[in-house]
Amino acid sequence: xxxxxxxxxxxxxxxxxxxxxxxxxxxRGQLDEILSYIGKLQELDVSGVEPMSQMGPQQGPGxxxxxxxxxxxxxAEHELRDDVVVPCNVAEAVLxxxxxxxxxxxxxxxxxxx
Amino acid sequence: MSVAPTWTIASVRDAxxxxxxxxxxxxxxxxxxxxxxxxxxxxxxxxxxxRAYAQADRVxxxxxxxxxxxxxxxxxxxxxxxxxxxxxxxxxxxxILENYTPPYDATAIERLENAxxxxxxxxxxxxxxxxxxxxNSAYGPVRNPVALDRVPGGSSGGSAAAVAAxxxxxxxxxxxxxxxxxxxxxCGVPALMPTYGRVSRYGLIAFAxxxxxxxxxxxxxxxxxxxxxxxxxxxxNDSTSAAVDVPDYAAEMEKSLGGLxxxxxxxxxxxxLDPELRAKIQAGIALLExxxxxxxxxxxxxxxxxxxxxxxxxxxxxxSNLARYDGVRYGLRVQGNTLMDMYRRTREHGFGPEVKRRIxxxxxxxxxxxxxxxYLRAQKVRxxxxxxxxxxxxxxxxxxxxxxxxxxxxLGEKTADPLEMYLADIYTVTxxxxxxxGISVPCGKTAAGLxxxxxxxxxxxxxxxxxxxxxxFEKAGGFST
Numbered sequence: 059x060x061x062x063x064x065x066x067x068x069x070x071x072x073x074x075x076x077x078x079x080x081x082x083x084x085x086r087g088q089l090d091e092i093l094s095y096i097g098k099l100q101e102l103d104v105s106g107v108e109p110m111s112q113m114g115p116q117q118g119p120g121x122x123x124x125x126x127x128x129x130x131x132x133x134a135e136h137e138l139r140d141d142v143v144v145p146c147n148v149a150e151a152v153l154x155x156x157x158x159x160x161x162x163x164x165x166x167x168x169x170x171x172x
Numbered sequence: 173m174s175v176a177p178t179w180t181i182a183s184v185r186d187a188x189x190x191x192x193x194x195x196x197x198x199x200x201x202x203x204x205x206x207x208x209x210x211x212x213x214x215x216x217x218x219x220x221x222x223r224a225y226a227q228a229d230r231v232x233x234x235x236x237x238x239x240x241x242x243x244x245x246x247x248x249x250x251x252x253x254x255x256x257x258x259x260x261x262x263x264x265x266x267x268i269l270e271n272y273t274p275p276y277d278a279t280a281i282e283r284l285e286n287a288x289x290x291x292x293x294x295x296x297x298x299x300x301x302x303x304x305x306x307x308n309s310a311y312g313p314v315r316n317p318v319a320l321d322r323v324p325g326g327s328s329g330g331s332a333a334a335v336a337a338x339x340x341x342x343x344x345x346x347x348x349x350x351x352x353x354x355x356x357x358x359c360g361v362p363a364l365m366p367t368y369g370r371v372s373r374y375g376l377i378a379f380a381x382x383x384x385x386x387x388x389x390x391x392x393x394x395x396x397x398x399x400x401x402x403x404x405x406x407x408x409n410d411s412t413s414a415a416v417d418v419p420d421y422a423a424e425m426e427k428s429l430g431g432l433x434x435x436x437x438x439x440x441x442x443x444x445l446d447p448e449l450r451a452k453i454q455a456g457i458a459l460l461e462x463x464x465x466x467x468x469x470x471x472x473x474x475x476x477x478x479x480x481x482x483x484x485x486x487x488x489x490x491x492s493n494l495a496r497y498d499g500v501r502y503g504l505r506v507q508g509n510t511l512m513d514m515y516r517r518t519r520e521h522g523f524g525p526e527v528k529r530r531i532x533x534x535x536x537x538x539x540x541x542x543x544x545x546x547y548l549r550a551q552k553v554r555x556x557x558x559x560x561x562x563x564x565x566x567x568x569x570x571x572x573x574x575x576x577x578x579x580x581x582x583l584g585e586k587t588a589d590p591l592e593m594y595l596a597d598i599y600t601v602t603x604x605x606x607x608x609x610g611i612s613v614p615c616g617k618t619a620a621g622l623x624x625x626x627x628x629x630x631x632x633x634x635x636x637x638x639x640x641x642x643x644x645f646e647k648a649g650g651f652s653t
Contacts, residue, residue: 061536065536066532068539069532069535069536069539070532072535072539073491073495073519073531073532073535074495074498074512074515074516074519075516075519075520075523075528075531075532076516076517076519076520077520077528078520081528085528085529085532088529088590088591089529089532089533089536091590091591092483092533092590092591092594093533093536095479095480095591096480096483096484096546097480098476098477098480099477099480099481099484099546099549099550099553100545100549102474102477102553102556104549104552104553104556107552107553107555107556108552108555109548109551109552109554109555110551110552110554110555110558111551112382113368113369113382113383113412113607138411139408148275148276151275151276152275152501152502154275155272155273155275155501155502155503156500156501156502157499157500157502157503157504157505158505164500164501166500166511166514167507167508167509167510167511167513167514168510168511169511
């Protein structure tokens with residue numbers, strides 16, 4: 059068994075999910091099957107392999123793991139915009155989507171106890 | 173069974189210029205078709221006639237005045253419901269965003285409309301694009317227009333079905349592990365996943381940020397190329413979009429196939445591939461050889477590890493991206509006594525079972541004590557899979573594989589077993605992990621009349637090579653192999 063009932067509850071708590079009692083065993087069984095399948099990754103020797111932690115132009119994936127002849131990102135340049143302040147008058151539109159807004163704030167249940 | 177698509181981008185343009193119809197009339201005709209067929213297919217979640225007719229009128233005015241037209245002028249298109257459309261409800265197929273209306277347009281949307289496209293509405297999909305059958309939508313499954321008792325594939329099932337049923341001329345979908353290509357294969361339409369970074373994702377609601385891509389569905393390769401020309405290219409609003417020149421796809425795709433080296437990896441033709449599909453794909457490859465391509469046998473030894481890798485990487489990223497749905501700023505809120513209560517109740521009520529499953533799997537893989545064994549190891553295996561592709565592209569110009577191991581399966585057939593559902597993506601997730609572009613093109617049908625898809629991969633930013641092969645294949649009759 060890869061994952062216990064207690065671990066499912068711990069993970070649900072970390073993910074801010076409130077599971078119904080009958081869901082716990084369903085997820086445990088399914089996650090167990092999936093994790094058992096994923097266990098096949100342990101078969102591979104990955105010593106000396108650099109994890110591919112970034113996609114995109116700044117580090118083409120073909121370069122990951124030191125593969126030579128990187129086909130990635132031929133001529134791709136990572137571009138950052140100039141660091142200047144630009145107008146951003148979106149508060150009204152954004153707050154219009156809020157479940158409970160008290161302009162210019164989002165209202166939530168009390169967070170700080172005195 | 174289905175009403176075959178009758179319009180193409182070129183035929184729309186011709187009809188408009190010859191004044192045989194107007195953009196408004198055309199939009200009206202498409203809405204009439206949608207009204208008639210959507211109750212059965214469930215491809216559309218929302219329609220936006222006001223916006224569509226306003227755009228159509230702009231196109232008609234431009235025609236009346238003899239002004240130059242954009243390449244998609246008057247073309248009715250459909251948009252997967254994970255791409256933001258200003259003022260048009262965007263749900264991601266989820267209850268948690270049931271009443272969400274984005275305050276801005278995605279860059280891809282802006283570019284389509286600047287080119288004259290008429291957006292008809294938003295298409296159904298698996299919740300937050302998580303699924304391979306469209307059965308994970310909170311708004312009911314889509315039915316495959318080719319065979320109504322079967323799934324259209326997923327997660328972009330609504331977009332694929334809309335195009336296949338002639339309810340839109342083209343559509344946008346998104347692909348994270350196969351979500352454009354696999355429904356394209358199941359519904360029998362060309363479906364292109366561009367290179368990671370090729371198309372701006374500004375306004376795309378994130379699932380897995382190192383994998384998500386926007387790309388087109390169309391009924392023919394020329395149309396796919398036209399849509400790509402419109403949506404591709406750098407965008408200062410998306411720091412992951414690449415500043416790489418966009419070639420003239422329409423010209424590139426007409427080049428002869430003579431001398432192209434096509435790699436055929438044995439790892440994609442093993443156990444699990446339906447024999448009927450194997451025969452058709454082999455016939456498709458033989459046709460390409462007849463057109464002058466040179467077949468090169470390949471080994472891509474890490475293919476078999478791609479699903480396991482994908483379901484760690486994608487779920488880990490999803491668990492982080494979906495943390496934003498907490499009932500505070502937008503979407504559903506379920507009240508609680510404390511802030512934490514509110515978070516938990518909102519997420520419990522708002523998310524469907526597959527989304528919760530993936531959030532939990534991703535949270536587990538990233539959690540203390542398991543990070544090295546799962547997430548870090550998966551990132552290393554991902555590098556090995558990318559290396560398989562890099563090595564292959566030193567020897568070949570493109571890689572040919574089946575898109576999926578089986579044709580479209582029946583509704584309900586795989587819903588009880590999440591792992592079995594995941595394996596429907598076994599041939600598509602590899603290219604997703606490597607960041608390379610890939611297309612699915614029709615390659616005949618099974619004896620029962622179900623579409624078969626052939627997948628073509630090329631190296632990063634070589635969409636032109638993919639379109640060239642796909643176009644050559646189409647011209648030679650390959651779609652009805």
